[in-house]
Amino acid sequence: MVKDHSLSDFIFHIIEKHQIRSYDPAFLERLREKLSTISQLYYQIYSTHPHKDEMFEKLVVTLFRANNERSNGLKKRDEQKAKKGHWFLSNEIVGMSLYVDRFSGGLKKMPSKLNYLSKLGVNFLHLMPLFQSPEGESDGGYAVSDFRKIDERFGTIEDLKGLIENMQKKDIYLMLDIVLNHTSHRHEWAEKAKAGDAYYQDFYYMYENRWIPNQYEEHMPEIFPESSPGNFTWSEACQKWVMTVFHEYQWDLNYMNPMVLREMMDNILFYANLGVDVLRVDAPAFIWKQTGTTCQNLPQVHTLLRLIKQCVMVASPGMALLGEAIVAPKEIIKYFGTGEFTAQECDFAYNAVQMALQWDMLATGETDVMMAAQHEILKKPFGTSWITYTRCHDDIGLGYENHTIKAAGKEPYKHRKYLMDYYSGKYPESPAMGKLFSSNPKTGDARISGTLASLCGLEKAIKVNNPDHIEESIHKIILMQANSLFIGGLPILYYGDEVGYTNDYSYEEDPGKSYDNRWMHRPIIDWKKIKLSDKTGTIENRIFTQTQKLIQIRKKLPVIADLKNLTWSSPQNKHVAVFMRDKGDERFFGAFNYSKFQTHLTWFAFKEHTLAPKRLLDHWSGQEFEVGPDNEFLEFQPYQFYLLEVLE
The missing domain is CATH 3.90.400.10 (Oligo-1,6-glucosidase; Domain 2)
Known part of the structure; x- marks a missing residue:
């Protein structure tokens, strides 16, 4: 371990031994500030390894070289982000996740699609895995055979650099994946x-x-x-x-070997130097293995992630980290860092629990299971953020804890069984057309595949040509998206959802995909269908313009920035979820009816945690409300929501 008093000597030794002739003074200052912590974390993991000191030296040399290779343009972006503080907490950032080949046909064609995304309001792109993986054995790109080479299906590394240059001109942020586990x-x-x-x-x-x-x-x-x-x-x-x-x-990968860490740190910083703004660390919960354990969420996982974060802060401080840990609320909070490393591990985590609980609310029409989970979710520390989303490339897991279901007076096994039956269309009168994924006959567990539109009933409604059901399904789609956009975090839309794409069953004819029904919600975009978003009255236009409007509202309300400013109203009506966001004197309420019934909410819900407001503006409808006494009500239509700003 490098002692504080010998930090300067150690850095000087590195510079002389490895003939480092130039270095950025700001980098050197960050290295001096962080080296003791980097050393502490490294030796917590590798103190007994026979080559620990040699490997630590190589790790530090990697930081020098990465920063020397970082372009002046990216260093300037680092400085601009530093001036903003926690730049990624802004209400003005809205993302989209997409497969480049299935969205545009390849990296070369992506720049021509940026205007469409900007029109929608998207200024943050998560490009699904681009790096080389074997055809038929790619796991959607998460089986990487070369961390530095773009898969030829998408283009070349030069194509990616050209896209990034175009994105930066349009102020669009970039997120890419790195697979650390394997x-x-x-x-x-x-x-x-x-x-x-x-x-x-x-x-x-x-x-x-x-x-x-x-x-x-x-x-x-x-x-x-x-x-x-x-x-x-x-x-x-x-x-x-x-x-x-x-x-x-x-x-x-075996992270008990420090050379694996050094090699993967080199890859992480390679992505940083491409111009990545957020690096999505895939499946971090699994990166440390130990017999006698589940080999998930072990303490060494957090030590490694903290070490990686410290190294990134030194060599490429403008890049944030997302830990893709799809685990229980008590565990996921730890990925933001704890103790002296609070808010110094992952900058982002997926709010997968809240996503799944939204689907729980939509199927049951009740909010009580969701509310029972909030105690843990609200522990997220200031300075970090959730990725909020309604759908993504992956399945919907129902892994939230049994006690949250029991707290709502429900039996966990039967409740999950109902949700699986509902979304797979087995439940009588269910409008959903999803499929079960990864069913486990031993436990009865399964996850759910399907697009946002198909799970909300649009596919079935179109199939039977029922205008009322089409109308209802669009209400559900926008309700779900509104909740994700305003609840707190960086919202990421999933490509195709903005125009109501339904399930694509062509994967069943592809031997490389037929075993994995998640491909049903990974559509190939037909740009003729996208053009329908410009035609007034079409389903595509209705969903696109309403999604666009939600994004516009979000961007003009600074109170929606993720400043650890979410407060839930206690349930006044089990069908309606109500939260408050506040910033200084600004106050905002989101109120969402997840049921298919007309219902109402007492005005007390808007007074419980703040001074009683007098007037509220609903940004969605443009309507103003005088807040009444507690024995009067705000009325809701089925699947209606309000985006309410306190005027006075």
Whole structure:
């Protein structure tokens, strides 16, 4: 461990030994400030490793080189972001997540689509995995065979750089993924390991017999029990068992080896120097393995993420980190950092629990299960933010904790069974047309696939040509999007949802995708359909313009910035969710009726946690309300919501 009194000597030693002839003074200042913490975190993990000191030195050299390779333009952006403080908390940022090939046909064509996104109001893009992964064994791009090479299906690294340049001219932020937990078995490291190279075999968990794998399996759950049972795969090439938590073609990286950390840190900073504003760290909960545990959410995971965050703050301070940890609320809060590292681990996490609870509310028409989960969700520290969303490329999990369901007076197994039946269309009169994903016959658990529109009933309504049901489904779609846009965090729309794309079943004819029904909600965009968003009265136009309006309202209300300023009203009506956002003298209320019935809400809901307002402006309808006494009510139509600013 580098002691405080020897920091300058150590840095000078690095500069001299590695002949570092130039360096940024601001970088050197950040390194001096953070080096003690970086050292502390590193040696917490690697204090017993025989090459710990040598590897630590290499890690620090990596930071020097990355910052020297960072362009002056990106360093200027770093400075601009620093002046804004927590730049990513702004109410003016609205994102979209998309597959480049399925959205535009490739990276070369993406610049021509930026005006469409700007018209909608999107100024933050999450481009789904772009880097090389083997056809038929890609897991949607999360089985990476080269972290530096764009898959030829999308284009080239030069195409990506050209797109980034265009995005920056339009003030559009960029998020890319990095898969820290594993590589493809076709990655250079894995191929060398297969060939018997002991150095690279130590990059993975590899065993000659089942003795240690069996110890792991005793406590590790199965992630994909249907398609990929178990957590180890036999490699004929090297005659060893390899840990493969997700799919047999995804080999888990061994972070007990500090060289793995250094190599992956180098990749992280490569992405930073491309111009990435937010780096999405895929499946961080799994990156540390230990027998006798579930190998998820272990303390060493947080130590590694804090170490990575400190290194990023030194070499590329303008890049924020998103930890894609889809775990229970008590666990996910830890990914923002705890104790002395509060708000110094991941800047973002997905609010996957709130997303799933929105779908719970829509299916049941009741808010009580959602409300029971808020105690943990509200523990998110100031200076960090949620990614809020209604749908994404992934399935909808129902993994929120049993006690939240019990608190609403429901039995967990039966409740989840109802939700699975409802969204898979098995429940009588359900309008949803989803499918169950990753069903586990041992536990009865499953997750849900389907587009926002199909799960809200639009596909079925169009199929039977029922105008009333079409109308109702559009109300549901906009209700769900409004909640995600105003509840707090950086909202990310999912491509196609802005024009009501329904399920795409063509994946069933593709052998590389047919086993994974999540492809039903990963559509190929037909730009003729997108053009319908300009034609007044079409379904596409109605959904697009209403989504556009929601974004415009969000951007003009600074109170919606994520300043840890969310307060829930206690339930006055189990069908209606009400929250307050406040900033100084500004106050805003979101009120959402998740039921198919007309209902009402006592005015007390708007006085419970603040001085009683006198007048409210609903930004959605333009209507003003005089706040009445507590025995009078605000009326709601089915699936109606209000976006209420306090005028006085």
